[in-house]
Amino acid sequence: MKKKNIERSAVLQQKAVKHGRAVKRDRLDRKYSRGRIQGRRAWSGFKIALATCVAAVFAFLFLMPIVLTISNSFMSGAEISANYGSVFATSDSGGRVYVAEKVNLKFIPDMVSFSQYATVLFRSPEYLLKFWNSVILVGPIVAFQLLVASLASFGFTRYRGRLREIIFFTYIILMLMPYQVTLVPNYLVSDWLNILDTKWAIWLPGIFSPFAVFLLTKFMRRIPTSTIEAAQIDGAGEWQIYRRICMPLCRGALCSAAILVFIDYWNMVEQPLILMRDEEMHPLSVFLSKINEGEIGLAFAVATIYMVPTLLVFLYGEEYLVDGITSQGGIKG
Amino acid sequence: MVKERNREEKKVLKEKKALKERKVRKPLRKASGVQETESAGKKRSPVHKLPRKKMTKMKRKIKLVSGIYIAPSFLGVLAFFLLPFVVIIYYSLVDNPISGNFVGFDNFIRLINNLSFKTAVANTFSFSIVAVPLAVILSLLLAIMLDSKIPFKSQFRTFFLSPMMVPVASIVLIWRVMFDYNGAVNDVLVGLGGAKIDWLKSSYSQIVVVILFLWKNLGYNMILFMAALSSIPRDVIEVARLESASPLQTFLYIKTRYLSSTFLFVTIMSLISSFKVFREVYLLTGNYPYDTIYMLQHYMNNAFKNLDYQRLSAAAILMSLVMILIIGTLFIVEDRFGKDVEG
Numbered sequence: 001m002k003k004k005n006i007e008r009s010a011v012l013q014q015k016a017v018k019h020g021r022a023v024k025r026d027r028l029d030r031k032y033s034r035g036r037i038q039g040r041r042a043w044s045g046f047k048i049a050l051a052t053c054v055a056a057v058f059a060f061l062f063l064m065p066i067v068l069t070i071s072n073s074f075m076s077g078a079e080i081s082a083n084y085g086s087v088f089a090t091s092d093s094g095g096r097v098y099v100a101e102k103v104n105l106k107f108i109p110d111m112v113s114f115s116q117y118a119t120v121l122f123r124s125p126e127y128l129l130k131f132w133n134s135v136i137l138v139g140p141i142v143a144f145q146l147l148v149a150s151l152a153s154f155g156f157t158r159y160r161g162r163l164r165e166i167i168f169f170t171y172i173i174l175m176l177m178p179y180q181v182t183l184v185p186n187y188l189v190s191d192w193l194n195i196l197d198t199k200w201a202i203w204l205p206g207i208f209s210p211f212a213v214f215l216l217t218k219f220m221r222r223i224p225t226s227t228i229e230a231a232q233i234d235g236a237g238e239w240q241i242y243r244r245i246c247m248p249l250c251r252g253a254l255c256s257a258a259i260l261v262f263i264d265y266w267n268m269v270e271q272p273l274i275l276m277r278d279e280e281m282h283p284l285s286v287f288l289s290k291i292n293e294g295e296i297g298l299a300f301a302v303a304t305i306y307m308v309p310t311l312l313v314f315l316y317g318e319e320y321l322v323d324g325i326t327s328q329g330g331i332k333g
Numbered sequence: 334m335v336k337e338r339n340r341e342e343k344k345v346l347k348e349k350k351a352l353k354e355r356k357v358r359k360p361l362r363k364a365s366g367v368q369e370t371e372s373a374g375k376k377r378s379p380v381h382k383l384p385r386k387k388m389t390k391m392k393r394k395i396k397l398v399s400g401i402y403i404a405p406s407f408l409g410v411l412a413f414f415l416l417p418f419v420v421i422i423y424y425s426l427v428d429n430p431i432s433g434n435f436v437g438f439d440n441f442i443r444l445i446n447n448l449s450f451k452t453a454v455a456n457t458f459s460f461s462i463v464a465v466p467l468a469v470i471l472s473l474l475l476a477i478m479l480d481s482k483i484p485f486k487s488q489f490r491t492f493f494l495s496p497m498m499v500p501v502a503s504i505v506l507i508w509r510v511m512f513d514y515n516g517a518v519n520d521v522l523v524g525l526g527g528a529k530i531d532w533l534k535s536s537y538s539q540i541v542v543v544i545l546f547l548w549k550n551l552g553y554n555m556i557l558f559m560a561a562l563s564s565i566p567r568d569v570i571e572v573a574r575l576e577s578a579s580p581l582q583t584f585l586y587i588k589t590r591y592l593s594s595t596f597l598f599v600t601i602m603s604l605i606s607s608f609k610v611f612r613e614v615y616l617l618t619g620n621y622p623y624d625t626i627y628m629l630q631h632y633m634n635n636a637f638k639n640l641d642y643q644r645l646s647a648a649a650i651l652m653s654l655v656m657i658l659i660i661g662t663l664f665i666v667e668d669r670f671g672k673d674v675e676g
Contacts, residue, residue, distance in 0.1 A: 052483045058475065059492040062548065065507040066499055072507075084510055105510065105517045152406035158399035159392075167407060174414055176601060176660060177653060178608035180633050184649040185417035187637065208409025238398045267500045269612045270630060274637050285502040289616040303503035314498040318491060321498075325553060326560040328598070 066307070068107065073116055073304040075109040077297035084296065116301035127284070127302050134283035134306070137199060137272075138265045141206035142258055149212035150254065154242045156213070157220040158228075168217065171210035179270045190275055201275040206265060212257045218327050219253035220246055256324025259317050266310060425646035440647040450648070453632035456539075456625055461607040464543045468603040469596065471547060472554030477584075479555070480562045490559075494552035501549070505616040512541050533618055538626045545613045550606050554599045561595035562588065590670075597667040601660055 072080065083106060120127050156168055174182070182205075190201040223246060231245050247254075272282050279287075284306050291299045314321065425441070428434045444450055475493060479486055496504075511517045512532040519529045532541050565588060573583045589596075611630035614622055620634065621627075629652070636645045 048482055051478045051481055052485075055475075055478050055483060055489050059489055062492055062496055062552070065504050065511075065548070066495060068507050068510075069503060105520075148406045148409065151402045155399040155401070155403035158402070159396045161396065164403070167403070170415070171410065173657070174410065176605060177656060178605055180608060180629055181649045181653045181656070182414060183633070184421055184645050185414050187645075188417040188420060189413050204409070205413045208406060208413050210406075210410055210414075213406055238395070238402075242402070263498060267502075267612070269501070269615060270609075273615075273634060285500055288502040289505060289619070299506055303506055307499055307503040310498045310500060311495075314495065318494070321494070322490075322556055325556045328557075328602075 068105070069300060069307070070304050071107055071109060073300040074112045074114070075106075075297070075300070076111060076113040076115050079110060080297040080300065116297050117305075120298055120301050120305065124298070127287075127298070127305075130282065130284040130287045131305065133281055134266065134285065137202050137268075137283055138262065140203055141265050142261050144203075144207040145209060145212050145261055146216075146254060146258055148207060149216050149257065150247065150250070151242070152213045153216035153220050154246055156217045157223070157246070158238070158241075168214075171213055174210045175214055183270060183274055186271075187274060197276055197278050197281075199276075199281065202268075202271050205271075209261075211264075212261055215257045215260070215324060215327065216250060216253055219250050219256075223249050252320060252323060253327075255317060255320040256327070259313055259321050260324050262313060263310060421646040421649055424642050425650050428643070430642055440643045441651065444644055444647045444651070447644075449627070449635075450632055452624065452627055453629045456627055457608065457629045460539060460542060460546075460610065460626075460628070461604060463539075464546045464607050464610075465600060465603045467543065468547055468550050468554055468607075469599050472551045472599065473558050473592075475551060475555045476558035476562055479559060490556075493555055496549050497552045501612045502616055505613070508541075508545060508613075508617060534623050536625050538618075538623045542610055542614060542626055546607060546610050549613075550603060553606075554603060557595055557599050557602075558592070561592050565591045593667050593670045597663050600663055604659065 075083070156164060186201075186205040187196075190196045190204075193200075195201045195204070227249075228241055228245060231241050236244065267285060268283065269285055272286050276282065284302070288299065288303060288306065291302070424430055426435060426437065428436045428439070479489055479493075483489070509516070513519075514529060514531045514534075516532070518532065523529060530537050532538060569587060570583060573587055578586070608629065611628045614626050614628055615631070618626070620631065622631070629648075633645065633648060636648065
């Protein structure tokens with residue numbers, strides 16, 4: 001026992017020498033004195049508490065609008081006009097009509113009622129119709145963009161020539177271009193193909209958008225070549241390699257891409273405004289802003305319904321979302 | 334005896350092998366020789382020549398077949414983005430698409446002298462120049478905060494990320510309640526003894542738009558910074574700590590170097606999303622908002638309504654040039670700054 005203890009203390013001493021403690025003992029003794037260390041610990045504890053508080057404040061600010069929208073959707077129409085009448089009682093022609101001087105921001109409604117939802121779902125079909133428009137517009141874009149993109153990214157992974165690198169670079173630049181630039185070419189082509197004011201005008205540019213290609217190629221290039229070569233030696237053709245090797249290995253990436261594309265297009269405003277003049281076909285995202293004062297009660301319910309798909313996707317796919325965002329980060333590599 | 338025979342056999346085998354190889358290689362060499370004479374003037378570096386020589390039948394097949402996989406996407410991009418862009422360049426240089434008289438840069442000059450275009454550009458520019466740095470810095474702070482030892486990290490991450498998911502259209506109602514003249518923010522202001530501000534119909538509107546932009550985009554940037562922070566090699570930081578560097582020094586002199594490529598990317602992405610802020614403005618205030626938040630996209634929308642192809646084309650080209658210029662500059666700056674670390 002004793003021997004062991006002696007050995008241990010020797011080891012400890014050696015370590016101390018290694019870290020220069022033995023040499024600068026005096027100074028270090030002061031620096032690492034017990035009081036100092038306790039003080040430091042208290043200080044770092046304070047810092048963590050402060051950081052937590054700041055984070056909590058930010059979290060409150062970030063969540064508040066979402067929570068308010070959802071909770072207010074459970075208010076009855078009367079309650080909403082009593083609370084927010086002063087804000088929404090404006091008409092385009094006649095100026096303001098003052099109901100009350102200020103609003104009453106409320107997190108919890110006085111009486112929970114589902115009347116708004118009942119109205120939206122059963123009595124006024126136009127909202128559901130617009131919601132359906134959104135689904136019809138976004139669904140095919142997500143599905144087919146992923147299909148086209150996964151094929152293309154397989155091509156970009158399988159062989160890397162100079163021409164292909166140039167094309168890939170063009171994709172990146174296109175991806176970085178704002179709508180103000182890309183909508184003009186989209187409009188022109190839609191005009192030539194005579195698909196303006198139809199769903200195709202939104203679908204086709206969406207399907208061929210280079211974003212998912214970029215993301216999936218990033219992921220697919222991480223598949224070790226030995227895996228693919230092994231399949232090749234076993235006699236797999238290109239299609240089989242794509243279908244049986246790359247697609248299963250990229251399932252996570254496909255989820256990430258799907259989520260990111262979905263959010264982007266569920267949120268679209270610019271494209272329908274320009275490419276589809278027919279307001280009947282507009283998605284709910286554009287229509288929501290045109291709700292007039294009589295239906296403000298409904299607006300919160302509709303807004304919540306519109307939010308639900310994205311929130312569900314978020315709850316189930318947060319990890320994929322984070323992965324997707326992270327892998328966008330290496331744009332240079 | 335046996336040994337000798339073995340040796341002989343080996344020799345023969347070697348020769349046969351060599352012959353085989355030569356047979357296989359010969360045509361290839363010829364091919365590469367032809368290429369060399371073709372590009373004799375270009376002086377290819379030996380590194381570049383190597384893969385060409387090695388290109389076997391197999392590889393060529395892979396190249397061809399995988400090219401087919403790219404085709405649908407590339408044809409689509411060609412049809413919907415690249416070819417029309419060429420046409421746009423043509424449109425921007427003629428007086429109108431039908432007669433097609435070449436007018437040089439007249440369209441651009443007309444555009445630049447247009448008053449509403451000027452306001453739109455000025456507004457978008459002044460918005461971006463405030464909002465983008467704020468978005469970068471604040472999201473970095475959030476990331477650092479979540480990188481420290483605070484509790485409920487993953488919950489906080491979820492909370493900060495959630496605005497990104499929520500469609501703008503759904504949340505606009507609450508913004509209206511908050512920032513209306515009779516809204517909640519003014520309530521608080523009056524409560525604190527201030528005067529009411531007409532947030533959306535005064536020069537304060539730009540502040541509102543910056544807030545909305547930050548609310549929406551901080552989470553996304555934060556995720557990028559968090560990933561970059563966690564990928565900094567631990568031993569480097571360990572060494573710095575042993576050398577008794579303060580946390581601030583560690584951050585300024587070490588972490589920022591590793592973060593430089595993320596800085597670049599976050600800046601570019603924030604810049605792009607700062608052009609998308611039109612959504613919020615449009616959904617809040619419609620087609621003709623207060624002067625200081627009349628964005629570039631508003632201008633484009635109105636140009637689309639009049640179908641002024643020349644103006645649209647000129648604007649699109651001008652904008653793409655500016656974007657390429659900005660992104661290129663950022664890349665060069667980052668290249669200088671983060672040269673010695675592979676981040």
